[in-house]
Amino acid sequence: MAPHRVVVIGSGFGGLFGTQALKRRKDVEVTLIAKTTHHLFQPLLYQVATGILSEGAISPSTREILSGQKNARVILGTVTDIDLDAKTVTSEVLGRESVTEFDTLLVAAGAGQSYFGNDQFAEYAPGMKSIDDALELRGRIFGAFEWAELATAPAERDRYLTFVVVGAGPTGVEMAGQIAELAHRTLKRDFRAIDTRQARIVLVDAAPQVLPSFGDRLGGAARDRLTRMGVEVELATKVVGVDATGINIEKADGTHARIEAATKVWAAGVQGSELGAMLAEQSDAELDRAGRVKVNPDLTLPGRPDVYVVGDMMALDNLPGVAQVAIQGARYAAKHLKARLDGKSDPAPFSYFDKGSMATISRFSAVASVGKLRFSGFLAWLLWLGIHIVYLIGFKQRVTTLLHWAVSFIGRGRGERTVTAQQILARNIINAMAPEDLPKLPIVEADHVPAPAGDPAATTQEPQAERAS
């Protein structure tokens, strides 16, 4: 009998764990399609951005992780179209298009940054969702100290030494804390014309509290710790403008102010993957305000029992966009599918087990909320350390991460301070390019040999130039 073809979109927590959960099924053939060649451990992106970890430490190759899983193959490509009636997924990489057929689809394409309708802010205030984002931010942060060293006017120097982080959730708190540690500890002896300890780090949020999801007590503890580290915390403050040299803010009383700052980091708001709208158009599903797909209690798409949606792009019972929701959701979807394939009755609806949440503020200091327990400080930091090592994928990644942490937390250094102009500038230049000037794979006529019937490549490779002609 022909194997049941499962297509998985995304190599994040949902896509990877969903694929692995189908490992033992000889009657299933999984094709994982993702726009990057790696699985990304997003919770540690801020450490790549601030020079603690290399990008490789948090982004192992998906192909390598799945190399031992014989029923799974990996395809590189950005999904550009999903046709639920034809049961096909179209993906594209550097102008080369592939069409993959499925019997069951698992969509785990995650979420992107939301600028709340002000996408123009992105040019000057990158978010932090990908390796590209983290490396660009690393370039901007370390670059700002370099430019400050060169500055001749005090106002120019101050602007380079001012860092604004927008969003006081876990990512914003972690970023602000790490930039403060860079300025006050790591870099303090490295410059001659500037005193990096004079850097100004401002954390801005429209909400009245730091870390709102952790409650008043832990939010208050995080705020106190940040303030002691020299971070200015501006709450109940909306960002109303972002440009090359600073940001404009509006306070709760309606007054406006401007902060001159060369470096801005956007850590506020998420927007479900654009693939959500594509799924909603072809099914009975609706999107919530953040563009996430409202799914059935069994994580299937309303009206489409052969399509599961999990992770950050799924909306169900107000579940948060965290790794455990994606992992547990993906495992549930795999279990649900296996029961169907075996002709058994459907498992009980998906129920999320909350294992708790935590955020680091600085070295040796974190906040943690586990069950009814709420604690902060060194103990919470130790727990954070242990959990992150357990969940990092790959032995090599764990060892190198531990070494880098020893260098950064026990010592003063940061092992990953390499930055290049391309890291800082390339994205905005690429975004400004006309579509016809974007890089494409070279097209050589003789490359287009029809694949023999039965070859999986037959359904997945068709150079765009051939289709157009």
Ligand SMILES: Cc1cc2nc3c(=O)[nH]c(=O)nc-3n(C[C@H](O)[C@H](O)[C@H](O)COP(=O)(O)OP(=O)(O)OC[C@H]3O[C@@H](n4cnc5c(N)ncnc54)[C@H](O)[C@@H]3O)c2cc1C
């Ligand atoms: C900076 C940061 C810090 C975080 N910290 C924590 C934390 O401390 N604890 C916690 O539990 N959670 C944390 N999270 C949230 C957690 O990382 C997410 O909830 C989790 O990654 C969601 O998994 P996912 O599989 O839904 O999406 P993702 O992990 O985002 O994976 C999405 C995948 O889809 C691929 N993709 C997207 N669009 C396409 C397309 N069109 N075509 C092909 N592939 C596509 C992407 O390349 C990626 O492989 C953090 C997130 C961020 C950004």
